Amino acid sequence: MQILRSISELGQLPGPLFLAIGVFDGVHLGHQAVISTSARHAKDAGGTPVVVTFDPHPAKVLRPQDAPHLLTATQHKIALIRDLGVAHLLILRFDREFAGTAPEDFVRQLVTNSHPLREICVGHEWSFGKGRAGNLALLKKLGATWDFDVVGVQAVTVNGEVVSSTAIRRAVADGDLIKATQMLGREYTILGTVKAGEKLGRKLGFPTANLSAHSEQFPPNGVYVAEARLADALYRGVANLGYRPTVSTGQPERLLELHLFDLSKDIYGEEVEVRFLRYLRPEQKFESVDALAAQIARDVKSARVL
Secondary structure, three states, rough: EEEEEHHHHHHOOOOEEEEEEEOOOOOOOOHHHHHHHHHHHHHHHHHHEOOOOOOOOHHHHHHHHHHHOOOOOOOHHHHHHOOOOOOOOEEOOHHHHHHHHHHHHHHHHHHOOOOOOOEEHHHHHHHHOOOOOOOHHHHHHHHHHOOOOEEEEOOEOOOOEEOOHHHHHHHHHHHHOHHHHHOOOOEEEEEEEEEOOOHHHHHOOOOOOEEEOOOEEEOOOOEEEEEEOOOOOEEEEEEEEEEOOOOOOOOOOOOEEEOOOOOOOOOOEEEEEEEEEEEEEEEOOOOOOOHHHHHHHHHHHHOOOO
């Protein structure tokens, strides 16, 4: 997949161009509908489909104090979009300056740098530009002026509920991973980077990988049977999500720790994608480190047979 970083790079691609535009946090079924619709129209017309998204999430810039946790940080989103078979991805840096771009100016840039621009495909409620002044109606008006088509893809529903990043985020936070999976069209996973920890798990006989997630939404605290993808390999293991009340001192930090079975190599700095297979038990404080180690042994035994 070719990754572009500026609108001017659209000029490198053979036209006509078909752009699927959105934040695409989660790359859920609704997002997939926008992307697949654009790709289908491009194929029918012999054009080039391009997915256009933004980094960071606009809410992180516009209202950082109220910004939601992400379903997919940019690294994760790129991987998921690549898995859809997308050949060209344009990632636009979203900052205060970009946020101040008038919707007409944004579209003008797309038109000017595409040779030619044939279609823009978005979700039917998509808004864009300074003050979120741009919407589907304005986009269609601009399309009539600059001779490109506009497609607003209707919402996708699952069990009568509209699929949205907000609904999925809420389901994950509530521990309803079945609902999240249904709306995502895939199992919910977290992508993170392994960072150095205090090596407490190693001292207990169960070495762990501490995962630094990229602002992604966690399910409820507790111990889970988990599966981790590391490069092209899958490892079963146990994940502990929480504050480690038995061993933590000072200001506790919410951590995601993984004990992966049959893994002996050093993986510091590597990216790991974690899938939560089954909830085992809530996080709890034990009377001693030995009692904690004994419980971890029981968790590992359970996870190996489930």
